[in-house]
Amino acid sequence: MSRFEQFKHSYAYDPKYKTRVAYFSMEFAIDQPLKIYSGGLGFLAGSHMRSAYELRQNFIGIGVLWKYGYYDQIRKGNQEMDVLFQEKIYNFLEDTNIKFTIEVDGHPVWVTAKYLAPEVFNTVPMFFLTTDLPENDYLSQSISHKLYDADANAKVAQYILLGIGGAKLLDELEYNADIYHMNEAHALPSAFYLYSKYNSVEEVKKRLVFTTHTPEEAGNEKHEITLLDKMGYFCGKPLEEVRKVTGITGDMFAHSLAALRFSKIANGVSALHGEVSRQMWAKYDNICPIVSITNAQNARYWKDYQLYEAMEKGENERLITRKKYLKEKLFETVADQTGKVLDPNALTIVWARRFAAYKRADLITKDKERFERILASTERPIQIIWSGKPYPMDYGAVSIFNSLVHLAKKYKNLAVLVGYELKLSRKLKQGADIWLNNPRVPREASGTSGMTASMNGAINFSTNDGWIPEFASGENAFVIPRPDMSKPVHDQDNQDMNSLLEMLEETIIPMYYDKPEEWLRYMKNSMRDVLPFFDSGRMAQQYYEKVYNY
Known part of the structure; x- marks a missing residue:
């Protein structure tokens, strides 16, 4: 019996949806008490979790438990907006009692996951990663503190937590996902985790799919490839090999471009966005097909x-x-x-x-x-x-x-x-x-x-x-x-x-x-x-x- 059995779905799967999917997102807007989202990306992901539950799909969600959320928006004395980072308490989440380490910037970082049971908010089973553990030093703990941290190193560490930490959690759970779905390219380090596991780009492509939400190339994130390498983004693979498998040769690593080359298929989030995306990426080779699935709400x-x-x-x-x-x-x-x-x-x-x-x-x-x-x-x-x-x-x-x-x-x-x-x-x-x-x-x-x-x-x-x-x-x-x-x-x-x-x-x-x-x-x-x-x-x-x- 796999460890996932204790966290399993509360229903028998509809045969139409038997493919086993793990959905990775930096943010989920599921219900007001769980404040781990900033905007539309999270609202979309939250609705997806609810509808997957309603349709009895073989589906789980993987996110990060942001200790201070995005931020609390308050006011200054003159009514202008102010920013408050306040610790959030979530008694409705359960301990999974799973702990493991990932490597970030050359150091082992302890990770655990909290579990959101389906009956709490009518979602599929969901797991939220956190590094806020006494085993970690403060810098490691702070990886899961603030959604979309402004510091470049912290942001990359968060992507490593979601991508490599999330993929590793699935192995710890013995949840043999058929599909790893990246909602935006934040979870792309999961591709390098899978590549390290299978030593085959084709094996990664069988499992990876990608939803892009950004309709202009300049808006798609890029980081210096040497920074990503130093931080452990590539899961220990040498830069020469990373360049070979992603086809990215310059100093700047384009996350969405790599995601489109590692995935078997991708989608834009409206018919118009699908067209825009296909045109936008057409000049690059080895891009997976880009279809469109228009976003929706529950x-x-x-x-x-x-x-x-x-x-x-x-x-x-x-x-x-x-x-x-x-x-x-x-x-x-x-x-x-x-x-x-x-x-x-x-x-x-x-x-x-x-x-x-x-x-x-x-x-x-x-x-x-x-x-x-x-x-x-x-x-x-x-x-x-x-x-x-x-x-x-x-x-x-x-x-x-x-x-x-x-x-x-x-x-x-x-x-x-x-x-x-x-x-x-x-x-x-x-x-x-x-x-x-x-x-x-x-x-x-x-x-x-x-x-x-x-x-x-x-x-x-x-x-x-x-x-x-x-x-x-x-x-x-x-x-x-x-x-x-x-x-x-x-x-x-x-x-x-x-x-x-x-x-x-x-x-x-x-x-x-x-x-x-x-x-x-x-x-x-x-x-x-x-x-x-x-x-x-x-x-x-x-x-x-x-x-x-x-």
Whole structure:
């Protein structure tokens, strides 16, 4: 009997999903109490774990137990955001009593794993690695302290922990995975662990698959190959051999490129992203096929059942009343955090996701005169709420966040919230009339927040990027037309801003206030059209059909 027996699934596997899969991810957003995620990558991974459980798949998750999470987003005295690293306590996780060492920077580092049982949050069995052990010195303990540590050496050590530590854990568990699924290239050291184990690239390729989420080459991580070698990233294999098996000859090691050469198949996370990825990597040789499996979110966890019940029964008044109630619940949080008392009858626009420059949180504010005119209307009032957690060391994104905080101080109908995690994310989606998403095309690989917004009666207002081309019908969302992509970025931003404000003034605000029946129709279409295709059950099934059984 393997050691995995004590941690096994709580169900008999559906025969369609008998291939044994281990899914590696740096972050998982599973439920509010388990704060080991930063943004969309984690939200996607969490939904996958829930849907794999619902479909009775032969599947487990491997992650890292971040002692301080990503960070807790709090406020300074002037309302600007501040960063708190607070130790997290998880009594619902169990000890596996498995301990082993991995080599990091020439030193042995002790690793153990905590176990999340399926019944806690309705997921497949999950294991979270930690080096926070008394056997380790402080530097080794700190590898599993902060998600996406800013220090390059620490970041590489984290990849080694996830990749080599995760693969080694599977051996300790005697869990003979048929497939090692890397959600992004963070777990790539697992490929070198497998290569050391089998001494064959072909044997590695049989087992390794890769999901890429980054739609431009510059955004895919690179590190100095000598640093990776020194840190133990290549699992003891000499550099000469690493160069030979990866085909990477320069000083900089491209993680995604190596992942595409070590995997039997890879996927982009929307139809558009699949196309972009194939074009982007076409100039390189020995790349595995890249298919597309559009990201999705777990409807059982995210959707508001009362909204759907009212819609399905044709009870329009009940649907409207429920949406208004959900807005009021969100506005309680807004009032608590900001002292702003918002109006549940007013058109409410929400922009909420991880803060990053390309997502352009402040785009709607850029034409000051127009923006102020829209805000000043008492006849057709609008309210805007922003929320999201920038990477703490991304000073540009933090600056945009803080500039919005100061802007909101001037207007009673603007608010900026802190603490964007699962609980607040759900409230924002339930309380939004419009879910605003305006990244630069084609920078958004998928953009799953809009899916869960639709599941809660919000209407998407988005640039035509990520999942939107597969969803928008002309009667379920408002889509900003693509700018002239041949123009400089600044001109594209201006074109998008003008299109956004024009659509807001001429289409969205008049529809909300003058054509409530039309608004309700769009809202219902949005709720209907997002399911079942954008439920992660479809996604989890497609991974077996298109990737694992390839």
